[in-house]
Structures are given as structure tokens and as C-alpha cells.
Amino acid sequence: MSHHVDVAIIGGGIIGCSIAYYLAKAGLTVGLVERDNLAQGTTQAAGGMLGAHSEYINDGFYAFARESQTLYKTFQQEIGIDIGYTTGGILQFAYTEEELLAGARWNDATYLTSEEFHNQLPHIASPARGAYLFTEDVHVHPQKTALAFCQAAQQLGATVSTGIYIDDIKATGEGYQVAHLLAKHVVIAGGSASTELIPGLQMSAVKGQCMQLDARDRQLPYTLCHQGRYVIPRPDGTLVIGATMEPDVLDVDTTTSGNVALHDIAERxxxxxxxxxxxKRWAGLRPKTVDELPYIGRVPGQENMHVAAGHFRNGILLAPATACLIRDLIVGQTVPTERLEAFNPKRGIFHEENHRVERQFV
Ligand SMILES: Cc1cc2nc3c(=O)[nH]c(=O)nc-3n(C[C@H](O)[C@H](O)[C@H](O)COP(=O)(O)OP(=O)(O)OC[C@H]3O[C@@H](n4cnc5c(N)ncnc54)[C@H](O)[C@@H]3O)c2cc1C
Structure with a gap:
């Protein structure tokens, strides 16, 4: 028998779980289906940095990321569930003149010269051009956060079903049939596997490997970051070292070369x-779109069907803002045109006339 809901969400990673929460909070009835267990996909592989500054792509991305950071602040205060929210921020290293200038554009950063850096953090290799501290770029524990979104959504009445693989979304007179759910709206939040449900949608994978070290006497007040490589201090005193960038590698095995690369990052x-x-060592596949910005919006040619996927290096950072954007689209709230265009899934749909990028599939 079908269970009627306003919205069916496909995918129980951080994106699907956060969407479930913000929709339920807005008073909509929600059902989420996940083929595996919750938060076992790319979400479990993430470092958890909320790097609005360190991951800067363009001003639209930055504004969206900053909104997300604010939503996280409120969420962790309201929710009463531990999500590993850790303040301190990200210390972005500058080795070259170019990196120094890039950091100087931020008026909310604190700059430390190489000497000041050394005085504050004598056990860390001091970068030649100093470092910028972004205190707002805190971090969270990705899996705990996804599960907390889900738990909070369930407390608001959302239903969650695991072990259900959706291979077809059937349009019915009343909406869409998604497994046992009969929904007015569907949101596809299947990470890289969203391409299986949206014909022609382009996404490629960039594998990333990480490791966790027991270095409890090497306490760090900040996450250390340089060109996408990082050391994250977890609240339990361990350090997460990441991450490799391996384009178009489709397995999630940890490798000897990955191990060497991570030890090199740690040592540097x-x-x-x-x-x-x-x-611990692990790997995950970052879902990369045609321009590294996620696909968030209506699926071209489909009424009441949305996608939220392809968050590449920033799915943890962007989860709450993504969820609120999907909520606004579903309830008919006005969304700025530039934002709609920036994240419009249309730009990732392959068709013969679209020669901007090579066709790639995960
Ligand atoms: C090494 C590494 C480090 C990272 N570090 C960071 C970081 O520090 N900060 C940051 O913001 N981001 C980071 N990321 C990126 C982040 O992990 C991803 O952007 C994010 O997890 C994507 O979440 P998602 O929910 O879209 O995908 P997923 O977590 O993959 O979830 C998608 C879910 O959908 C389910 N699903 C798919 N298809 C179906 C179907 N047909 N039916 C039912 N269920 C389905 C899957 O089983 C899966 O559970 C990192 C990624 C990696 C690999």
C-alpha cells in the first residue's frame, strides 16, 4: 500500500538527510529512501571541513557557502545532538606571492607572518609567506551530521526506509510513485548515482583517500590547509589527513601510493x-559536475522533480544551504535568478549541441 507524502527523497547521504530535515521543519510530509544504510556513500569519506574561504570557487559559491555555515551554527545549537562541530577554523598556508595575495582579499581573515606563525605553533612547519586564519571555516563530523539531520527529520515526522534501491520513478496522475511512497514532489539526492535516474546528466568521479592518526600529543587548535591538502584535528584528539585527488578512478580501495601521498602530506x-x-584509512568518490558547482534545481522537462547532487569537494559544507534552496523551490518561495542559474541542472545535461565538455560518466 502506498504511503502518501508531499516529498519523496532518494538518497540518504548528507544532502538527502539535510533536505529531509529542512522540508519537515517547513511542515511538509517527507519520505526518504536509501538503497544501502544512511551516510555510507561519499558522506562517510569526507573530512568535514566547512571551507567557504579555502574552497572558494566564485562569489555565488561563497555567498551560498557562508549561508550554509550560518545554518550549521543554528542547527548545532538547536538540535541537541553531537555533530562534532569544532570551532577554531582553517589556517590556510601561503608559500608563494600568489597565495599571499589570494589570501589578502579576505577582510575577515587574520594574517600571521611566518615568524608569528612559528611563535604560535612551533611544532608545525612554518610556511614561507605565513598563513591566513578563517575562524568561520569550522568543521563537523560528516557521518554524525548526516545522521543527526535524519534523526531530527524523523522527530518532525519524516519516514526513512533503507535497503530500497530506486531504479525507476513512475509518474502517476497524483504525482510520483517511488517504491512505497506516492509523492507530489521527488528530490533526487543520490550523489554520483543520480546520473542513473536522470538521463544525460554528466558527472565524473574524483577519488579521495584519507587516513586518521593517533597523534593525541600533537594537539592542533586549527585545521591546517594548503591547496586542498589538510590536517583536521578531531575532538577526540586524533588527526585526519587528506586527501588525494585521483580523477576518474572508480574504486574506493586504499592503495600503497595513496598511503605514501598521505604520509607525505602529514610530514609536510x-x-x-x-x-x-x-x-584508519578510507577512500570515497567526489561527485564532480561540469563546472564543480552542484546541480540543484528542477530536472529539465520534469514537473515537481528536483535534483540536488554533484557537490564535489563541498557536500558537507553546502548541505544545509542546498536543502533550504530545494525547500524554497518546492514551496514556491522566490529564489534569486543568479542562484537558480548558477546551480541549474540544465548545464549538466548532455545533448548533441552541447559541446562545452566531454561526456563523462561515473
Ligand atoms: C576524501 C574526501 C574528502 C572530502 N572532504 C570534504 C570536506 O571536508 N568538506 C566537504 O564539504 N565535503 C567534502 N567531501 C565531499 C563530500 O563528501 C560530498 O560532496 C558529499 O558527501 C556528497 O553527499 P551526497 O549526499 O550527495 O552523496 P552520498 O554521500 O554519496 O549519498 C548519496 C546516497 O544516495 C544513495 N543512492 C544513490 N542512488 C540511489 C538509488 N537509486 N536508490 C536509493 N538510494 C540511492 C546512495 O546509496 C548514497 O547513500 C569530501 C569527499 C571525499 C571523497
Whole structure:
């Protein structure tokens, strides 16, 4: 028997779970279906940085990311569930003149010269041109956060079904049939697998490997970051080292070369760090779109069907803002045209006349 809901969400990663929460909070009835268990896809592989500054793509991305950071602040205060929300911020290293100038554009950053850096953090290799501290770029525990969104959504009445693979979304007179759900609206939040449900949607994978070290006597007040490589201090005192960037590799195995690369990253930030015991190693596939911005919006040619996928390096950062954008589209709230265009899934749909990019599939 069908269960009637306003919105069916496909995918129980951080994006689907946050959408469930913000829709339920807006008073909509929601059903989420996940083929596996919750938060087991790319979400479980993430570092959890909310790097609005360190991951800057363009001003539209930045504004969206900053909104998301604010939503996280409120969420973690309201929710009463531990999401590993850790303040301190990101310390962005500058080795070159170019990196120094890039950091100087931010008036909300604190600049430390190489000497000041050394005085504050003597056990860390001081970058030649100093570093910028972005205190708003905090981090969260990705899996705990996704599960917290889901739990909060369920407390607001959302239903969650795991172990259900959706291979077809059937349009009915009343809306869409998604497994046992009969929904007015559908949101596809299947990460990289969203391409299976949206013909022609382009996404490629960039594999990333990480490791976690037991380095409890190397306490860090900040996440250290340089050109997408980082050391994140977790609240339990362990350090997460990341991450490799391996385009078009489709497995999630950890490899010897990945291990070497991660030890090299660790050593470059903190001499001697690579000697500490490895607690865990893992890998995940970042879902990359044609321009590294996510697809958030209506699926071209489909009424009441939306997609929220392809968040590449920033799905944790952008989850709450993504969810609120999807909510606004569903309830008919006005959304600025520039934002709609920037994230419009249409730009990722392959067709013969679209020669902007090569066709790639995960
Ligand atoms: C090494 C690494 C480090 C990262 N670090 C960061 C970071 O520090 N900060 C940051 O913001 N981001 C980071 N990311 C990126 C982030 O992890 C992703 O952008 C984000 O997890 C994507 O979430 P998602 O919910 O879209 O996808 P997923 O987590 O993959 O979830 C999608 C879910 O949909 C389900 N699904 C798919 N198709 C179907 C179907 N047909 N039926 C039912 N269920 C389906 C899947 O099983 C899966 O559970 C990192 C990624 C990697 C790999």
C-alpha cells in the first residue's frame, strides 16, 4: 500500500538527510529512501571541513557557502545532538606571492607572518609567506551530521526506509510513485548515482583517500590547509589527513601510493607526524559536475522533480544551504535568478549541441 507524502527523497547521504530535515521543519510530509544504510556513500569519506574561504570557487559559491555555515551554527545549537562541530577554523598556508595575495582579499581573515606563525605553533612547519586564519571555516563530523539531520527529520515526522534501491520513478496522475511512497514532489539526492535516474546528466568521479592518526600529543587548535591538502584535528584528539585527488578512478580501495601521498602530506605540515600510528584509512568518490558547482534545481522537462547532487569537494559544507534552496523551490518561495542559474541542472545535461565538455560518466 502506498504511503502518501508531499516529498519523496532518494538518497540518504548528507544532502538527502539535510533536505529531509529542512522540508519537515517547513511542515511538509517527507519520505526518504536509501538503497544501502544512511551516510555510507561519499558522506562517510569526507573530512568535514566547512571551507567557504579555502574552497572558494566564485562569489555565488561563497555567498551560498557562508549561508550554509550560518545554518550549521543554528542547527548545532538547536538540535541537541553531537555533530562534532569544532570551532577554531582553517589556517590556510601561503608559500608563494600568489597565495599571499589570494589570501589578502579576505577582510575577515587574520594574517600571521611566518615568524608569528612559528611563535604560535612551533611544532608545525612554518610556511614561507605565513598563513591566513578563517575562524568561520569550522568543521563537523560528516557521518554524525548526516545522521543527526535524519534523526531530527524523523522527530518532525519524516519516514526513512533503507535497503530500497530506486531504479525507476513512475509518474502517476497524483504525482510520483517511488517504491512505497506516492509523492507530489521527488528530490533526487543520490550523489554520483543520480546520473542513473536522470538521463544525460554528466558527472565524473574524483577519488579521495584519507587516513586518521593517533597523534593525541600533537594537539592542533586549527585545521591546517594548503591547496586542498589538510590536517583536521578531531575532538577526540586524533588527526585526519587528506586527501588525494585521483580523477576518474572508480574504486574506493586504499592503495600503497595513496598511503605514501598521505604520509607525505602529514610530514609536510608537521615534521614527524607520519610516524604516528594509523588508526584508519578510507577512500570515497567526489561527485564532480561540469563546472564543480552542484546541480540543484528542477530536472529539465520534469514537473515537481528536483535534483540536488554533484557537490564535489563541498557536500558537507553546502548541505544545509542546498536543502533550504530545494525547500524554497518546492514551496514556491522566490529564489534569486543568479542562484537558480548558477546551480541549474540544465548545464549538466548532455545533448548533441552541447559541446562545452566531454561526456563523462561515473
Ligand atoms: C576524501 C574526501 C574528502 C572530502 N572532504 C570534504 C570536506 O571536508 N568538506 C566537504 O564539504 N565535503 C567534502 N567531501 C565531499 C563530500 O563528501 C560530498 O560532496 C558529499 O558527501 C556528497 O553527499 P551526497 O549526499 O550527495 O552523496 P552520498 O554521500 O554519496 O549519498 C548519496 C546516497 O544516495 C544513495 N543512492 C544513490 N542512488 C540511489 C538509488 N537509486 N536508490 C536509493 N538510494 C540511492 C546512495 O546509496 C548514497 O547513500 C569530501 C569527499 C571525499 C571523497
Amino acid at each position: 605540515f608537521i615534521p614527524g607526524l607520519s610516524q604516528f600510528p594509523v588508526l
